[in-house]
Amino acid sequence: MNVIQLLMIHIVEPMTIKPSDKRKKPYTQLGIRRFKCFRKGCNNQAIHQWSICSDGNVQRPICLECDIILNKIVLQFMEFDNVDELIERYIKEN
Numbered sequence: 895m896n897v898i899q900l901l902m903i904h905i906v907e908p909m910t911i912k913p914s915d916k917r918k919k920p921y922t923q924l925g926i927r928r929f930k931c932f933r934k935g936c937n938n939q940a941i942h943q944w945s946i947c948s949d950g951n952v953q954r955p956i957c958l959e960c961d962i963i964l965n966k967i968v969l970q971f972m973e974f975d976n977v978d979e980l981i982e983r984y985i986k987e988n
């Protein structure tokens with residue numbers, strides 16, 4: 895992310911715009927940061943997005959903390975043998 899993109903994030907006033915309940919096309923890396931995390935009770939700024947088939951594949955803005963939790967839940971559900979290792983690597987990359 896360059897300096898202009900960082901400035902734009904602040905100009906757009908993150909967290910004041912509501913995300914669409916219909917958007918299936920992924921937001922850009924910059925665009926997703928305009929929103930709060932979709933998880934109820936979480937007011938963090940979104941930096942990732944998730945779509946869920948049973949939710950109509952709508953793009954839902956997600957903050958880093960919730961994204962990591964979701965990743966861990968999915969890895970555990972799928973019974974990966976190296977959940978902690980994968981999550982630690984993912985945290986370092988983000």
Ligand SMILES: [Zn+2]
Binds near residue numbers: 931933958960
């Ligand atoms: Zn969150």
